Amino acid sequence: MKRLIVMLISLGLPMTAFAMGGMDMGHEPAIHLVRVEQLEVTQDNAQRWELQAWYGNDAHKLWLRSEGERRDGRLHEGDVEVLWNRPLSAFWSTQAGLRHDFGIEGPSREWAALGVQGLAPYWFEVEATAYVGTAGRTAARLRTHYDLRITQRLVLQPELEANVYGRRDAENGIGSGLSEGRMAIRLRYEIRRELAPYLGIVHTRRFGDTANMTNEDAGDTQLVAGLRFWF
């Protein structure tokens, strides 16, 4: 709880800038988007989520991002990020803010985040973020996905995520270097643009030091079924 309060106070900086940005909105009202990119059940009966939400206008957006997993009825891993999103170029935005990792086995961690988010040539959605934590911790995360439209409503979406850590975090079972990667492919049907059930295959792999530290298998492949929706 204390950490959450500290986190909210630290958000003061981007929030102030956000409010100031609001002054030049003209008659452009702020709008919001909540997009649950993934809300899925795995064949092992774990539940995973990934969501993005924002509130703001063309120039300033307050951005919320979260992903994680529940297993056996309790939180297994996850994080939430609060970011201030500003357009950088035609297709890219900068994102600056904070990330909070939920401590499950070990202590929770807070990070300052700085990254870019946008659309790369050939329509790849990309998020690349660098993190600086307490006690000299550093990390980076890359996430990209692509929508291959088979028909107007049937979409195949490959996704790739990689996490890198600058130093070992034994309490949380994280080694230094490339720690975890995920490759997924999901086939969704857009009943409406806003509502699409899907089936997919998610392959998660732990690398190097991280793989050695955990009791789990280094690689794990799961069939998933889920729902993508936004409003």
Next chain:
Amino acid sequence: MLKTPYTRRRFVQGIALGGTGLGLLRPGLAGAATVTGYAPLLQGNDIQLTIAETPVNLTGRPRLATTVNGGIPGPLLRLREGETVTLRVSNQLRVSTSIHWHGLLLPANMDGVPGLSFDGIAPGETFTYRFPLRQAGTYWYHGHSRFQEQTGIYGALIIDPIGHEPHPADREHVLLLSDWSDEDPEHILRTLKRMSSYYNYNKPTLLDFLSDARTRGLGEAIALRRMWSQMRMSPTDLADVSGHTYTYLLNGQSPASNWTGLFRPGERVRLRIINGSAQSFFDVRIPGLAMTVVAMDGQPVEAVTVDELRLAAAETCDVIVTPSQDRAYTVFAQSLDRSGYARGTLAPRPGMIADVPALDAPVWLDMRDMMGDMGSMPSGDAHAHHHMAGHDMSSMRMPDSTSTAVTHAASEYGPNVDMRVDTPRENLDDPGTGLRNNGRRVLTYADLHSLPGIVSKDTLDREIELHLTGNMERFVWSFNGIKGSDAEPIRLRLGERVRFVLVNDTMMNHPIHLHGLWSDLEQPDGSPPLRKHTVNVQPAQRVRFVVHADTPGRWAFHCHLLYHMEAGMFREVVVS
């Protein structure tokens, strides 16, 4: 929340009953229903108009519309050149409203743009417009307050000439085309900001690719897609808002309810076609009848006969048809993206119908729409001339060779702009995407010349170049990369004659409307110009028009696609 599923066919076609389906109305929407498909005629020099929220049902679902005198469209105003008209507009809405008299020359404080001409008409208030009529022809009026035009505030405005009519006819009909959505337009804009391609159900797919690979060969199918994907642009971005949500109307009637106008075989029938839509282009034809165009934007032109014409939002066009046979003819107006159509019938007797053509297949945008003048570029390396944001400019810059080269304002290099065209094309004889080489005679601006004596040939004082810019993905639109809310006004000296040079740095058409002053479109070949109030600029095209700043005041200058205007493609022009 999910809405009840609908069948697409019924949605696009509308329901036959129009606004008369009172039984379908929810109790909350009870009250006087909107009259659709019939615009009462109002004449004389003292006219009362009342704007109110009234229930309407164009698709099978009750909605609230904003209406003028309870109708969609509003009443047909028939005025007389040379007289002074008084129009009292009462506001029964809960929000401010306004009416703009599109294309009319009038004092700036009568122009009806809240924030520029006046403060708008507050709820419960009546505003009295009074101005002399200094012109004749086919015009229209519409709301200029946020999205009220989309939700029903529009109607035809015809001014009969003092002198003789240069192209007389035996009978006439108004064909007012428009677009209706059951969605709240504020929601449509929010949706476009969240996902700009939301309404496009014609995106390139894997199945298209496979079919292309089969017919054209794999190499060509890949090459065709490579460039678009590299640029993060869609070749099917033809309309931001489509028939997925729109029902296209002719005189307020859906295609299913089929507005019908009568004629006697052999008569010369004048059709006053008005595109009163918020966000749609219509390709209009009447299979079996040639159309002789006699006026554009209200102003008479040298007659030219065509089979089809594309009307941009806010343009008007008078054509004369001479149906000689005792049969019905379909007026077919398909939207540019081929996602739907408005339809009506011309017939000798009520109840007759003719075949309704199938929608044409949508055509992808091509290199012309992306880069403009293909001829002035070295072949084989065309895409190198297209500057893409985020790319290394030095490696992509075109050689400084042709006279058509353009410079882009520094403000164009920012997040608001996703492309810049370095070699815009100048020709006006391109009918535009979807109409090229379709086997029909299609009207272009190159065919249109105002009658002699309309446009003066006085010398020019200066030139102002503006680029039409946008970011499709972010759904931000602007001039020179600067949104209207962030821009300084364009200042003209009273009496000066200024050439506006517009370069379209986007892949969409933009009908650009300057209030209060004529835009005299120059023909690149030096042939007689065309007087207009709304000039459509095609993708990657450069057009030039001359403005005589003869009326002082604050005037609006904007793209007449409503969602582009609201997303920033707007400037104030001050004449003083």
